[in-house]
Structures are given as structure tokens and as C-alpha cells.
Amino acid sequence: MASPILPSLGLGSGLDTASIVKALVDAEKTPKQSQIDRRTSANTASISAVGGLKSALAAYKTALEKLNDSSNPAFLGxxxxxxxxxxxxxxxxxxxxxxxxxxxxxxxATASRVASQRFADSSSEVSDTGGTLTITQNGVGFDVTIPANATLQQARDAINAQATSKGFTANIVNDGQGSRLVLSSTTMGELSDISTSGIDSLAISPADQITDDGGAGRIGDLAQxxxxxxxxxxxxxxxxxxxxxxxxxxxxxxxxxxxxxxxxxxxxxNTEGLKTSVQSFVDAYNSLVLAINGVSKSVQGSDGTWSTPALSGDSAVRSMLTALRNELVVPATSGSGQLSVLSQLGINTTQGSGLLEFDSTKFTKAIEDQKLGGEVQSLFNGDGGLLDRMTKAMEPFSATGGVLDERSKSLEVAKKGLSLEQSSLDARIKDLEASLTKKYNTMDTLVGQLNAQRDSVVSIFEAMAAQQKNS
Known part of the structure; x- marks a missing residue:
């Protein structure tokens, strides 16, 4: 049963018992609550900071992948x-x-395309015993197992399941009078024509063209x-x-x-194209460094006070920044050209912030006067290139289960622990408040009773004194 709420002034004692209880409760709660609040605020800031770093790393990785795309090269000289x-x-x-x-x-250049003899439809049986269909191209045979009593459609499916990896594709085409199995290949060029053997109804010779009466053969000309x-x-x-x-x-x-x-x-x-690609790299790098600095580097305000971010002094963040910077100064080892370091292209690290600055005038001279354009791609792209090395350097931090992922998990565990501490503190303070309220209610009642007894005794003595005076 909850204790009754104290009035602002005790009816029996006249004391401000509510304020007394509040002061006692606050004295007990405030130090622990302040500690929880500080830790919760730091935990929340750290969770936000780690999340921001993960997002910045993801954006950086995406930018590097785009610049390192072999199908769409970014650093062509x-x-x-x-x-x-x-x-x-x-x-x-x-x-x-x-x-x-x-x-x-x-x-x-063209590829071979051949067709089988004509069947009534795709459900027609091609062989009652089944067997091995050998597909030959450029003098090399590849065997496909055709099951017994297979239909034309089942033969097609068997070929696609077993021969697609070799560059062969089978389909069924209805020529208006019936269905044919059509084979094609991704291999082009003269003498790459397809032939089949082993199952009579599916035998095809590219030397013959398909005929109107349903004979097998090549479709159109030979591969060329x-x-x-x-x-x-x-x-x-x-x-x-x-x-x-x-x-x-x-x-x-x-x-x-x-x-x-x-x-x-x-x-x-490709001077302008190279300049754009290099600038894209510099921008991507600087965006990541700014994100790292924003959560780890203390900044002095105009009033002289210092602002300390959530991950200031964090060893994992320092390791990440060090890993990035180390790759900037690794000299190129591939090729035997003149270009080996970024500074030759006008890319240098600024003091203090660690950001990159790009001197486009020096870059243009390097490309046009020193003829280094053909070497830029090998510096940035490919296995062992700068972009590849930087991607690998960030992998321990960005990977699932990596440094930042594990840090996020530990911070979430800490967040749950703080929530439990807060609940425990709230429960303890509630019990304390109830206990103190009950005690002060009891005290106030007792004082009231004592005051009443005092007043009664005083009244008796006053009455006795008045009686003696009147007598």
C-alpha cells in the first residue's frame, strides 16, 4: 500500500515535511543520477559517432569502387x-x-547457330533409350547426357543445365510446320561452327543448311x-x-x-578527364577524413574553450586514420615509369587537418610536359594500386563483424545496461521516498499527539490556577 502524500506543512508538527523528504531523496538520487546522465549522454554521442563513421566509410568505399571499375576506367591517360x-x-x-x-x-565476326531436324512439337520424344549427345566446336567435344524417353523440351533443358557454362545455349523454335532444337554459341569466328552427334534425331552437321522438308543443319552462313x-x-x-x-x-x-x-x-x-578523376579521389578522401576528425579531434572555440567530441583519443579511430595516411605515401611498384608518388601529380597532405590539397596547375604540367598521363592509371587502379590498397586498409573497420561493427554492438550493450541502472535507481528512490514519507507521517502524527497531550495538561493547570485564584 502506498504511503499517503505529505502535506506541505505537517498538521501535527508544523514542519515542511514534504520539503524535508524531497531534500533527503534528492541528496540520495542526484549523485547517481548525474553519473547515469553523463554516461548515457556519452554513450548516445558515441553511438551516433560510430554510425556516422560507418556511413562515411561506406560512401568512401563506393567512391573508390566507382573510380576502380575495370569496365569503366576512370584514370585513362x-x-x-x-x-x-x-x-x-x-x-x-x-x-x-x-x-x-x-x-x-x-x-x-559471327557465331555458329544450328538447328536439329523438325519434330511435331516440343513434347515429341527424341530418343527412347537416351544416351550421350556430343557437342563439338573447334575440334573439342563436350558430352551432354540425355535421359531415356526424353522429349525435345527435356533435351533442351538437359543441354542448358550441362553446357551453358561452356558457352552453349539451346532453345526450341517453331518454324510453322513443327519444332526444332536450336543451338547457339558465344564463341565467334571462322571454324567455330557447332556439330552434334551421338543421338541420331539430334545429329547436326554445319556443312548442311536446314531444309524446308525438315532436315537439320546450320542457320544462315557458317561462322566467320x-x-x-x-x-x-x-x-x-x-x-x-x-x-x-x-x-x-x-x-x-x-x-x-x-x-x-x-x-x-x-x-x-585525357588531361581534363584525369583531372576530374583525381579530384574525385581527393574529395572522397577528404570527406572521410573530415568525418573522422569530426568525431575524434578536439576543437578550440573563439572563446578559448575546447569542444571534445565523442571519440576523442579513441584508439580505433586513430588506427583508421593512420591506415589511410600510410597508403598515401607508399610508392608505386608496378611498371618502370617515372610516376611513383602522389606529390608528382600535385597532391599533398595539409598540416594539421590531414586533408589532401590538389594543385591542378602542377597536375597539368605533369601530364602535358612530363607526359605522365599513361602512368596515372597504374598508380591508382588495379591490384596493388592506391585504390585497391586503401579499400583493403579500410576493410578491418568497415566489414561486417569488423572494428566499427563490434564497437556498435558493445555500445548498444552499454546502452541497455544504463537503462537497467536507471530502472533500478528509479525503483530504489521510489521505495526510499515511500519509506521516508511513511516515517515522517508517523512522526508528524506522534508530534500531534504529544502536542495535544501538552495542550491538555496546560489546560488542566490553567484551570487549577484559576480555581485557586477565585477561592
Missing amino acids: SVATTSNDKYVKATAGSSAVNGSYSVQVTQL DAEFVIDGMALTSKSNKVDNAISGMTFELLSKTEALSPVSISVTA
Whole structure:
């Protein structure tokens, strides 16, 4: 049963018992409550700081992945432009030499496509005994197991399940009179035609064309090489992607060019593109360092007071910053060029903040005067490049179960512990308040009784004194 609430002044004693109880309760609660409040505030700030670091690391990792994307290189020393990219696309690699080229495409590379004999429909049985269907290409055979009593559809599924990894694809095409099994390949070029054997109903020879009466054979022409002319030199390729015709250049042949209308390709220094990519790296790095400084570096205000952030002096944060900075000064080891450190490109670390500053004027001179453009890609990209090393350096901190992840978990555990401490304190103070209230109520009642007895005794003596006086 809860104790009655004390009036502001005790009815029996006349004392401000409510204030007395409050003072006693506050004296007991305040030191512990202040301690919990300080720890809770620090815990909340730390959780927010670690969350901010994790977000900053994720953004940094995304930026590095974009700059280190091999399919869309960001640090190409040269850039190729084509007069008509409907026919030919060109990409200049780090070793490309500036110049102009003329490309005439006379024939595109094609892949083999063959069809089986005609069946009534996709549910027609291809073999009652099943067996091994051998798919041969470029003199190499690959065996596919066809189950007994397999239908045309089941044969297709068996081929796709077993031969897709080898570049073969099977489908069923209805030619208006029935269904055929059609095989195609990702391999292009002359002599890459597909043949099949082992199961009579699915046997195909690319030497024959499919016939109207349902015979098996190739669809269209035999597979062929790409044929093209670069600066008057006739060349061939097994693929429409040509990466060995000119050093440092990759051509993608898309369509036959019109007679006497070659495509002009120009290769020039990619100074502005490189500058943009380098600036992107500098910005990504600085954003991460600012995030780290924001949660770990004390700052003096204009009034002379210091603001201490949540993770000031934290060893994990110091380790993260050290790991980042260490990679900036590792010299390039790949290649035998002149470019080995970032400072040669006008990238330097500022004192104090640790941010990078980018001198674009020095960078332009390095690219145009010292001809370092072709070496920038090897400095930043690929295995062992700066971006790869920095990504690996941050992995212990950003990975699931890594340093920051574990720190977040420990802070959440601490947060729950503080909540339990607060609940325990609240319960103890509530009990204390109830106990003190009960005691002071009892005291006040007793004092009231004593006062009443006093008043009664005083009244008796006063009455006796008055009686004696009157007598």
C-alpha cells in the first residue's frame, strides 16, 4: 500500500515535511543520477559517432569502387573519339599513343547457330533409350547426357543445365510446320561452327543448311571472322572486340562501314578527364577524413574553450586514420615509369587537418610536359594500386563483424545496461521516498499527539490556577 502524500506543512508538527523528504531523496538520487546522465549522454554521442563513421566509410568505399571499375576506367591517360560510333567504338588504354587512325569494317565476326531436324512439337520424344549427345566446336567435344524417353523440351533443358557454362545455349523454335532444337554459341569466328552427334534425331552437321522438308543443319552462313582495315592494313579477328591490333587500343566493331567511308578515330591526352578523376579521389578522401576528425579531434572555440567530441583519443579511430595516411605515401611498384608518388601529380597532405590539397596547375604540367598521363592509371587502379590498397586498409573497420561493427554492438550493450541502472535507481528512490514519507507521517502524527497531550495538561493547570485564584 502506498504511503499517503505529505502535506506541505505537517498538521501535527508544523514542519515542511514534504520539503524535508524531497531534500533527503534528492541528496540520495542526484549523485547517481548525474553519473547515469553523463554516461548515457556519452554513450548516445558515441553511438551516433560510430554510425556516422560507418556511413562515411561506406560512401568512401563506393567512391573508390566507382573510380576502380575495370569496365569503366576512370584514370585513362588518353581518350579516343570516333567520327561515327554506330560502326566502331574505340577505347584508349594507358599505353595508347596519341594519333589518328582510319578504320574500315568489311565484315563482322559471327557465331555458329544450328538447328536439329523438325519434330511435331516440343513434347515429341527424341530418343527412347537416351544416351550421350556430343557437342563439338573447334575440334573439342563436350558430352551432354540425355535421359531415356526424353522429349525435345527435356533435351533442351538437359543441354542448358550441362553446357551453358561452356558457352552453349539451346532453345526450341517453331518454324510453322513443327519444332526444332536450336543451338547457339558465344564463341565467334571462322571454324567455330557447332556439330552434334551421338543421338541420331539430334545429329547436326554445319556443312548442311536446314531444309524446308525438315532436315537439320546450320542457320544462315557458317561462322566467320571479323574483317577490317586499319590505315590501309587488312586484318581479321575472331571477335568483334579487337584489342591487339594497335597497342593500347581496343576497338568494338558494331557494323559494316559504307564503302569508301572509313571511321576516323583520334587519340589525345585525357588531361581534363584525369583531372576530374583525381579530384574525385581527393574529395572522397577528404570527406572521410573530415568525418573522422569530426568525431575524434578536439576543437578550440573563439572563446578559448575546447569542444571534445565523442571519440576523442579513441584508439580505433586513430588506427583508421593512420591506415589511410600510410597508403598515401607508399610508392608505386608496378611498371618502370617515372610516376611513383602522389606529390608528382600535385597532391599533398595539409598540416594539421590531414586533408589532401590538389594543385591542378602542377597536375597539368605533369601530364602535358612530363607526359605522365599513361602512368596515372597504374598508380591508382588495379591490384596493388592506391585504390585497391586503401579499400583493403579500410576493410578491418568497415566489414561486417569488423572494428566499427563490434564497437556498435558493445555500445548498444552499454546502452541497455544504463537503462537497467536507471530502472533500478528509479525503483530504489521510489521505495526510499515511500519509506521516508511513511516515517515522517508517523512522526508528524506522534508530534500531534504529544502536542495535544501538552495542550491538555496546560489546560488542566490553567484551570487549577484559576480555581485557586477565585477561592
